[in-house]
Amino acid sequence: MPNGLEPIPVQTVDEAIRTMERLDAGLPESDGLKWFNFLYLSVTRAIQARLNGDAMFFSDPVWINRLDVVFANLYFAAVSAAQDDPNTLPHAWRPLFGNRSKPGIARIQYALAGMNAHINRDLVVALLTIYGQDSEAPDRTSARFQDYRRVNDVLLQVESQTRNILLVGTPLASDAPFAPLEDIIAMWSVRAARDAAWDHSQSLWRLRSVESIRVGV
Helix, strand or coil: HHHHHCCCCCCHHHHHHHHHHHHHHHHHCCCCCHHHHHHHHHHHHHHHHHHCCCCCCCCCHHHHHHHHHHHHHHHHHHHHHHHCCCHHHCCHHHHHCCCCCCCCCHHHHHHHHHHHHHHHHHHHHHHHHHHHCCCCCCCCCCCHHHHHHHHHHHHHHHHHHHHHHHCCCCCCHHCCCCHHHHHHHHHHHHHHHHHHHHHHHHHHCCCCCCHHHHCCC
């Protein structure tokens, strides 16, 4: 494992942050994984700051904390799989891990590749795990869904804070116009992806009694 990362699930958000920090310290700038990890670490720190410093931001901070821990462990499981047995790596993660040392790929591309895998695949699995633990799935009218949506505000804030670092190596780093890259970045909406992950998890939860679907998740 890079720089002491152990393939053991973390139990708290603080442990998740420390694990990401060890990864950040151990990954060179030439490794594409560093840039997704950098973004994810920034987001997780921001969520933890809300959990610790703003009692009114989330209506059910315990639920958000649980979801964050399950979610982070799926990322760590992907890192472990890539290290120990790449054949077990979920397909959604293979573009990032398979090209992490390839030259000519911008930091922002690695970050987006990781977000795509982690939200479109892992977030669905994390939500289903929480539903299973609770024996119920909150719907869109619930306070928990509103908390889920509040994470989007944190993500947008972190995106603006990390943008200049992630755009290093692209024409946008110096605010030069480069419409095609701007269009690619704009096309991928974190908010839309997280909404789709929620809807996907809800559909799979309703179909959980179908054996082939349950196993496939």
